[in-house]
Amino acid sequence: MSSNESDNDLVKASRETPAESGGISRRGFIGASVAGGASTVLPAVAFGTSNPRSDNRRPGSTPPSAEKMEREVGSSIPPAAVHTVRRAASDLMVQVLRDLEIEYVALNPGSSFEGLQESLINYGDRPNHMPEVISAMHEGAAVDMAHGYGRSEGKPMCALLQGTVGLQNASMAIYQAYHGHTPMIILAGNDENNFLKVHTGEDIAGLVRPYTKWDAQPETLEETLVALQEAYRQSITPPCAPTLVVLNSEIQKEEAGDLQVPRYSAPVVNGISKGQADAIAKSLLNADNPHISVGRLRSEDGIKSAVTLAELVGASVDSMATFGPMSFPQRHPLVGPGADKNYDYHLGLEIAAADLSITGPHLKAVTGRDAAGIGFGWKEDPNLRRRPTPKTLITEDAEASLPLIISAVEKRLTDSLRDSIAARMKVHKANNHSFRFSSLEKSIERKRPGWNGTPVSLARMYAELWPMIKDLDWCLASPSNFTGRHHRELWDHDKPYSYLGQYPAAALGYCLGASAGAALAAKDRDRIVINIQGDGDFNFMPGTIWSAVHHQLPMLTIMHNNRAWHMELMYVQYMAGVRGRGTDRAHIGTTFRNPYINYAKLAEGYGMKSEGPISGPVEMVAALQRGVDSVKRGEPYLIDVLTQPR
Amino acid sequence: MSRHWKPFPTTLCVIGLSLLLSATVVDDAFGNDSTNAGDEQGIGKQLYYDHGCYACHGYNGIGKHNIANDVSGIMSSEEIYLTFLRARSELNPPLPSQKMPHYPESSLSNAKALQIYAYIKTFKDTPPEVDDASALKAILDSAQERESQELSDP
Numbered sequence: 131m132s133s134n135e136s137d138n139d140l141v142k143a144s145r146e147t148p149a150e151s152g153g154i155s156r157r158g159f160i161g162a163s164v165a166g167g168a169s170t171v172l173p174a175v176a177f178g179t180s181n182p183r184s185d186n187r188r189p190g191s192t193p194p195s196a197e198k199m200e201r202e203v204g205s206s207i208p209p210a211a212v213h214t215v216r217r218a219a220s221d222l223m224v225q226v227l228r229d230l231e232i233e234y235v236a237l238n239p240g241s242s243f244e245g246l247q248e249s250l251i252n253y254g255d256r257p258n259h260m261p262e263v264i265s266a267m268h269e270g271a272a273v274d275m276a277h278g279y280g281r282s283e284g285k286p287m288c289a290l291l292q293g294t295v296g297l298q299n300a301s302m303a304i305y306q307a308y309h310g311h312t313p314m315i316i317l318a319g320n321d322e323n324n325f326l327k328v329h330t331g332e333d334i335a336g337l338v339r340p341y342t343k344w345d346a347q348p349e350t351l352e353e354t355l356v357a358l359q360e361a362y363r364q365s366i367t368p369p370c371a372p373t374l375v376v377l378n379s380e381i382q383k384e385e386a387g388d389l390q391v392p393r394y395s396a397p398v399v400n401g402i403s404k405g406q407a408d409a410i411a412k413s414l415l416n417a418d419n420p421h422i423s424v425g426r427l428r429s430e431d432g433i434k435s436a437v438t439l440a441e442l443v444g445a446s447v448d449s450m451a452t453f454g455p456m457s458f459p460q461r462h463p464l465v466g467p468g469a470d471k472n473y474d475y476h477l478g479l480e481i482a483a484a485d486l487s488i489t490g491p492h493l494k495a496v497t498g499r500d501a502a503g504i505g506f507g508w509k510e511d512p513n514l515r516r517r518p519t520p521k522t523l524i525t526e527d528a529e530a531s532l533p534l535i536i537s538a539v540e541k542r543l544t545d546s547l548r549d550s551i552a553a554r555m556k557v558h559k560a561n562n563h564s565f566r567f568s569s570l571e572k573s574i575e576r577k578r579p580g581w582n583g584t585p586v587s588l589a590r591m592y593a594e595l596w597p598m599i600k601d602l603d604w605c606l607a608s609p610s611n612f613t614g615r616h617h618r619e620l621w622d623h624d625k626p627y628s629y630l631g632q633y634p635a636a637a638l639g640y641c642l643g644a645s646a647g648a649a650l651a652a653k654d655r656d657r658i659v660i661n662i663q664g665d666g667d668f669n670f671m672p673g674t675i676w677s678a679v680h681h682q683l684p685m686l687t688i689m690h691n692n693r694a695w696h697m698e699l700m701y702v703q704y705m706a707g708v709r710g711r712g713t714d715r716a717h718i719g720t721t722f723r724n725p726y727i728n729y730a731k732l733a734e735g736y737g738m739k740s741e742g743p744i745s746g747p748v749e750m751v752a753a754l755q756r757g758v759d760s761v762k763r764g765e766p767y768l769i770d771v772l773t774q775p776r
Numbered sequence: 777m778s779r780h781w782k783p784f785p786t787t788l789c790v791i792g793l794s795l796l797l798s799a800t801v802v803d804d805a806f807g808n809d810s811t812n813a814g815d816e817q818g819i820g821k822q823l824y825y826d827h828g829c830y831a832c833h834g835y836n837g838i839g840k841h842n843i844a845n846d847v848s849g850i851m852s853s854e855e856i857y858l859t860f861l862r863a864r865s866e867l868n869p870p871l872p873s874q875k876m877p878h879y880p881e882s883s884l885s886n887a888k889a890l891q892i893y894a895y896i897k898t899f900k901d902t903p904p905e906v907d908d909a910s911a912l913k914a915i916l917d918s919a920q921e922r923e924s925q926e927l928s929d930p
Contacts, residue, residue: 712882716828
């Protein structure tokens with residue numbers, strides 16, 4: 131038998147049906163497409179189905195063979211010839227990811243995707259590049275990395291997870307990314323022949339289906355390649371969200387033969403109609419004092435379009451750039467109340483506004499995925515509570531709509547209009563300048579109390595850091611709701627990624643992973659990432675420190691070390707007070723005492739340069755400068771700062 | 777005056793007794809001042825810490841709610857302070873809250889409450905003027921420079 135014939139036979143054997151092989155069935159290809167209601171539903175892939183398989187097949191209960199047992203515990207490796215292929219199926223999967231410009235795949239290794247992992251590190255002229263494998267110490271950290279990257283760049287990276295156990299470890303992070311409307315692709319290996327049956331399942335995507343937008347479980351290599359492309363399309367199409375592809379372990383190891391990577395077609399994102407754009411352009415140009423509110427757009431292109439529109443029509447603007455990513459530059463001269471706060475036309479882009487709002491479909495529109503009827507709630511954004519109710523609400527993507535509005539405005543602009551708009555903009559700029567400077571002066575007055583106090587005040591931490599980073603390209607990746615949000619007033623948020631925003635699902639354990647993901651985005655872009663890191667959050671997945679060192683991420687971690695899960699401490703104190711039982715035991719279960727945790731030593735153990743604990747402001751300032759200098763060189767750094775609680 | 781309020785001389789006696797009996801060690805990881813745990817201020821500091829006052833008011837009276845420098849009207853007299861401490865259980869619903877807890881006398885005696893009061897009264901914050909805080913001055917100067925540049929742009 132020739133080697134080719136031998137290979138073909140082996141490939142054929144690996145593709146036998148369950149009945150033929152007497153083994154466990156390959157999972158059905160389950161593709162739960164987005165349900166109706168969302169205006170941007172993509173054409174369903176032919177192999178998709180909205181329901182988990184209904185047959186009663188279960189993973190087999192046959193005891194593992196001695197050979198399988200030995201392999202699982204690392205005592206033996208599979209016979210070399212078994213999966214010798216000329217063109218590995220998983221190479222094509224990597225090629226799909228490469229074509230989609232996926233930069234990174236974060237993973238915690240498992241026994242269901244060694245085929246793909248081997249391709250990731252060895253395939254192509256420049257192996258382990260686009261995508262590059264990122265070692266994560268926990269599946270939640272892998273997903274948090276993809277989350278931070280996605281919020282920073284507005285496009286997906288991948289997290290590769292091990293079967294049922296990896297998905298469950300990652301589930302909270304996926305939940306958070308879903309609520310963050312963050313694009314990412316989750317890949318979950320599933321090895322139905324694995325002797326650890328608890329790592330497999332008939333429909334493992336069901337574990338996270340209620341909080342992923344789309345998933346698929348392809349049965350063939352061809353379907354797998356299509357599914358990967360569809361996962362990308364679904365993820366970046368509003369409403370953006372994590373998507374999931376379950377990768378059959380055996381398919382990864384198949385011979386691809388002459389199969390080619392299918393052509394990728396980018397999604398068409400719906401915007402408003404031309405008629406609607408004309409009407410909006412007319413309203414903006416007819417107004418004497420138009421105002422535009424800008425929420426979170428999808429990408430830098432959207433921000434550029436919003437700036438173009440505001441400048442074309444001479445509108446004053448309010449921005450959400452200090453609340454999260456992808457909004458209008460905070461210090462643009464048009465940002466502020468403008469000449470007069472009595473606006474006669476108020477347009478909202480991905481945010482509510484008095485007259486008309488264009489807001490893309492919400493994930494609430496993606497229905498039919500909560501088969502168990504869990505009925506997850508949604509977190510109201512406290513920053514949006516006081517927004518007006520729009521007279522007109524158009525549920526279309528604002529970013530996709532902007533080019534049409536700009537075009538309609540340009541067609542209507544006359545010399546006379548241009549002159550009046552230029553005059554209006556001049557007044558806006560002067561008034562906004564005056565408003566912003568007086569606001570800053572007031573803010574700075576509020577930062578002075580406790581300036582020289584020990585432990586360090588959080589206002590001083592943010593204030594001292596700003597002069598050190600203001601001339602750098604920076605990203606604040608950590609949520610600031612527990613640290614006083616001082617950056618909002620003191621720093622300039624002019625980049626799409628200046629601030630990545632709050633915890634989307636208010637779930638801790640996110641900061642380190644998300645900051646590492648943002649630092650992955652920053653790494654080759656001459657950017658640094660600031661992570662002002664709560665101690666409670668840190669202790670969920672501290673191993674990410676090692677990942678940051680291993681991959682040389684430009685991430686400065688400054689501990690907000692108040693030695694507590696502080697909000698909960700206050701909750702327990704309050705409850706003890708209501709019940710009249712005293713607050714002197716409220717620290718039980720809410721604080722880190724006996725012993726205190728030394729984060730600098732912990733970081734040192736993971737190989738990260740670090741210093742602390744520091745409680746004096748003068749010492750902190752010097753440490754901050756050393757930290758900034760370190761990350762500028764691409765070397766992550768941690769400073770343990772003992773701070774005031776809030 | 778709160779019905780829990782005790783005449784001042786009695787309070788002083790209680791404080792004195794406490795001083796004699798107490799030799800606590802301040803469990804304050806952040807403490808780096810010269811306060812001695814055994815003196816009145818040290819006892820007040822310990823109580824301020826044990827009862828979690830620092831959680832909202834900071835270790836030096838500057839925090840989520842500032843109380844240093846006698847800025848709070850609640851601290852204007854012992855009577856007002858005690859009345860405020862004792863009158864909060866019916867004011868707030870029992871929901872998760874970061875509001876000021878209720879302190880009934882059963883959980884915090886008047887004597888201890890006044891030791892905390894005395895400790896809080898020692899909080900003096902003397903922040904620098906903006907011109908003397910280099911970071912704040914740099915932020916203002918930078919903003920001024922940027923805004924002026926933008927205004928001069930055509």
